[in-house]
Amino acid sequence: MNKISIIIKREYMTRVRKKSFIIMTILAPVLMAAIIIVPTLVMMNQDQDFKKIAVIEDNSDLFKNVIKNTKNLEFVYLENTKMEDLKNSFEKQGYYGILYISPELVNTPNAIQLLSKKQPPIGLLDHIEGSLEKEIEKQKLMTYNIQNLDEIMKNIETKVSIQTKKIGDSGEVSETSTGIAMALAYLSGFLMYMLVFMFGAQVMRGVIEEKTSRVVEVVVSSVKPVQLMMGKIVGIALVGLTQFLIWVFLTIAIAGVIKSTVLKKENLTEVSQNMTKSLMNDGQQAAAGTQTAEINPQMAEFSKLFSNAMNQPWGLIILCFIFYFITGYLLYASIFAAIGSAVDNETETQQFMLPVTIPIILALMVAMGTMQNPESSLSFWCSLIPLTSPVVMVARLPFGVPYWQLAVSMAIMVITFITFVWMAAKVYRTGILMYGKKTSWKEMWKWLKYSG
Amino acid sequence: MALFEAKNVTKQFGSVLALDKVSISVPEQCIFGLLGPNGAGKTTLIRIINQITGPDSGELFLNGNRLKPEDVQYIGYLPEERGLYKKMKVGEQALYFAQLKGLSKAEAMKRLKYWFKKLDMVEWWGKKVEELSKGMQQKVQFVTTVLHEPKLIIFDEPFTGFDPVNTNVIKNEILFLRERGATIIFSTHNMESVEELCDNITLINKAKTLLEGNVYDIRKQWAANEYDVVFEGDVTFPGNGQFDILNKQTENDKSVIRLKAKSGADTNDILKIALNSGRVISFNPSLPSMNEIFIRVVEARN
Numbered sequence: 099m100n101k102i103s104i105i106i107k108r109e110y111m112t113r114v115r116k117k118s119f120i121i122m123t124i125l126a127p128v129l130m131a132a133i134i135i136v137p138t139l140v141m142m143n144q145d146q147d148f149k150k151i152a153v154i155e156d157n158s159d160l161f162k163n164v165i166k167n168t169k170n171l172e173f174v175y176l177e178n179t180k181m182e183d184l185k186n187s188f189e190k191q192g193y194y195g196i197l198y199i200s201p202e203l204v205n206t207p208n209a210i211q212l213l214s215k216k217q218p219p220i221g222l223l224d225h226i227e228g229s230l231e232k233e234i235e236k237q238k239l240m241t242y243n244i245q246n247l248d249e250i251m252k253n254i255e256t257k258v259s260i261q262t263k264k265i266g267d268s269g270e271v272s273e274t275s276t277g278i279a280m281a282l283a284y285l286s287g288f289l290m291y292m293l294v295f296m297f298g299a300q301v302m303r304g305v306i307e308e309k310t311s312r313v314v315e316v317v318v319s320s321v322k323p324v325q326l327m328m329g330k331i332v333g334i335a336l337v338g339l340t341q342f343l344i345w346v347f348l349t350i351a352i353a354g355v356i357k358s359t360v361l362k363k364e365n366l367t368e369v370s371q372n373m374t375k376s377l378m379n380d381g382q383q384a385a386a387g388t389q390t391a392e393i394n395p396q397m398a399e400f401s402k403l404f405s406n407a408m409n410q411p412w413g414l415i416i417l418c419f420i421f422y423f424i425t426g427y428l429l430y431a432s433i434f435a436a437i438g439s440a441v442d443n444e445t446e447t448q449q450f451m452l453p454v455t456i457p458i459i460l461a462l463m464v465a466m467g468t469m470q471n472p473e474s475s476l477s478f479w480c481s482l483i484p485l486t487s488p489v490v491m492v493a494r495l496p497f498g499v500p501y502w503q504l505a506v507s508m509a510i511m512v513i514t515f516i517t518f519v520w521m522a523a524k525v526y527r528t529g530i531l532m533y534g535k536k537t538s539w540k541e542m543w544k545w546l547k548y549s550g
Numbered sequence: 551m552a553l554f555e556a557k558n559v560t561k562q563f564g565s566v567l568a569l570d571k572v573s574i575s576v577p578e579q580c581i582f583g584l585l586g587p588n589g590a591g592k593t594t595l596i597r598i599i600n601q602i603t604g605p606d607s608g609e610l611f612l613n614g615n616r617l618k619p620e621d622v623q624y625i626g627y628l629p630e631e632r633g634l635y636k637k638m639k640v641g642e643q644a645l646y647f648a649q650l651k652g653l654s655k656a657e658a659m660k661r662l663k664y665w666f667k668k669l670d671m672v673e674w675w676g677k678k679v680e681e682l683s684k685g686m687q688q689k690v691q692f693v694t695t696v697l698h699e700p701k702l703i704i705f706d707e708p709f710t711g712f713d714p715v716n717t718n719v720i721k722n723e724i725l726f727l728r729e730r731g732a733t734i735i736f737s738t739h740n741m742e743s744v745e746e747l748c749d750n751i752t753l754i755n756k757a758k759t760l761l762e763g764n765v766y767d768i769r770k771q772w773a774a775n776e777y778d779v780v781f782e783g784d785v786t787f788p789g790n791g792q793f794d795i796l797n798k799q800t801e802n803d804k805s806v807i808r809l810k811a812k813s814g815a816d817t818n819d820i821l822k823i824a825l826n827s828g829r830v831i832s833f834n835p836s837l838p839s840m841n842e843i844f845i846r847v848v849e850a851r852n
Contacts, residue, residue: 101650104646104649104650105650108646112635112637112638307635307636308633308635311632311633311634311635311636312629312631312632312633313633313634313635314633315597315602315627315629315631315633316627316629316633316634316647316691316694317633317647317650318600318602319600319601319602319622319625319627320622320623320647320650320651320652321650322619323602531597531602531603544564
């Protein structure tokens with residue numbers, strides 16, 4: 099099999115040395131990070147803009163000074179001003195927008211309007227809605243004539259934040275976050291789809307290149323067609339694995355940098371300590387905890403997310419990812435190789451591409467659905483069906499998958515890819531030397547049965 | 551002794567019969583022409599010799615032994631349409647093909663240096679194939695074909711794309727390879743080069759062998775007892791009971807007369823009559839060109 103290794107080496111080296119590969123490998127994680135970080139930064143910056151908002155109430159003062167000012171928001175309660183007076187000039191007077199409250203608001207939830215030139219940020223709306231909801235509740239409660247209402251209200255003020263934990267088979271408890279699991283499911287599902295499709299298509303392009311340039315006649319007079327096909331498929335698989343592993347290491351490196359700089363160790367432990375304490379509901383400690391959290395609430399949230407992310411079963415996820423990448427890729431790459439061998443140029447691939455793209459795009463859609471409902475029977479079946487299982491199964495992994503399902507899915511996957519490689523080799527052997535003939539699925543089926 | 555033999559090779563693609571009991575026998579150190587019109591089955595036969603595809607029935611022998619998969623290292627193949635990776639560098643590519651043929655990297659490197667120097671290609675080493683002209687690419691392909699010193703070399707239309715100078719260079723290399731012991735199968739439509747290079751030929755059409763044998767013998771066989779006599783100046787050459795004048799052309803102070811000898815005629819007698827008629831420049835049997843034979847054989851069958 100020395101000749102296969104020569105072919106693998108060529109396929110690997112010519113691709114890895116390409117500028118596009120090097121750029122893609124280094125830039126992809128940076129881009130991925132940018133996609134997540136930039137919008138967050140933009141949103142945070144937007145929220146930090148100072149906004150002055152005029153509040154006009156229609157013929158009453160039910161909600162006078164109910165909405166509290168914050169660091170970035172100032173609410174100016176205007177009496178004896180009509181909406182029409184301000185409508186055209188509020189921007190000139192330095193207002194971000196006009197909040198118009200009708201007294202009907204107590205009974206009609208949508209009797210309130212915010213007029214502004216720009217789309218108001220969610221944070222602003224949350225603040226207004228929260229303040230008014232509380233005030234209306236309070237006013238409604240007051241009609242029951244409860245004594246010391248103000249004090250009671252202050253006492254019963256509560257905040258709830260669910261701490262999700264997962265219990266492993268051996269009983270150990272780890273903190274998880276559905277958000278992290280969803281993000282991870284999305285990321286791995288999409289990455290799997292992209293890698294399988296991208297490298298599978300590369301196999302096809304490589305086969306077509308060899309066929310149209312007639313390199314194949316020269317090569318096939320030295321090695322068997324199957325050796326050429328397998329050499330190409332394996333060579334490109336190694337390129338894909340190289341890229342993936344570099345991405346994994348880069349991500350680990352980036353995570354390490356974040357951990358050691360942004361979230362200094364004391365900071366992290368302090369925050370989590372505070373959280374446990376506040377959970378214990380110890381009055382004084384809780385107050386202190388809230389204080390720290392208030393000082394840097396974003397940081398606290400971030401470090402919590404970060405430590406939750408660390409609690410994911412990374413080893414299992416990465417190993418399974420590699421397994422499904424290899425088998426899924428082999429499955430699709432062999433189909434792509436067969437298609438590439440059957441056509442004379444890339445435009446002719448169209449008719450064959452559709453039936454191949456449908457299952458993998460379907461898989462991606464099911465994977466997206468999996469994020470909402472990881473236990474659905476659709477995700478279950480699609481994570482067993484070999485054409486969709488690579489994408490769907492990796493999307494299910496962060497939510498936890500029973501081992502027997504994983505084992506069944508993997509077994510089916512292995513059997514299928516071996517069958518497909520075998521069939522593709524037969525089609526390839528005939529197709530690669532066939533020129534100037536429009537090939538159909540029927541024709542390819544015939545080639546399957548040729549011998550010699 | 552025949553270096554390569556194919557016996558009763560038959561190959562069918564679906565309902566199309568590509569080769570129907572075709573046999574060829576290629577003597578050692580011979581340049582063997584494999585001729586035939588487009589679609590005759592030449593490429594299929596070449597692919598079978600290269601073991602790219604297998605025959606449905608029939609036997610193949612190399613050096614008297616049945617052809618084995620390992621024998622590819624003794625065979626070199628220059629396909630009609632050149633097969634080189636366009637984006638790959640010339641040197642790397644030549645090394646790659648040499649290694650696929652079973653040469654070690656060091657040995658391949660040594661031989662490549664020799665050939666690149668010999669064919670004046672040294673400065674192409676680091677260039678990408680797509681930067682070379684068609685003829686230059688062909689030279690590269692030629693080198694990769696012969697580098698592993700195969701005993702049997704198959705050239706499919708080796709001269710297309712070459713200018714006259716390079717055609718001559720490659721022709722001489724082919725003759726040189728034969729001198730060093732190689733046997734060559736040569737497939738072409740260029741009948742002039744067949745006359746010039748080939749010792750033996752086989753002509754196949756529609757999957758069947760139509761004609762085979764030594765080139766000179768075939769031409770003599772097809773010769774219709776015709777002779778060309780060339781005289782200086784315009785002469786009158788009387789007919790005679792032994793021959794008929796078929797044609798006379800006079801140009802540039804020369805007369806070319808084509809005559810057909812009757813059966814039993816003695817060429818010496820004819821020549822005597824000619825010598826009495828004027829100054830004879832040449833007297834030649836008019837052998838039909840391979841081109842004529844090709845057309846006549848193929849058309850007769852169609």
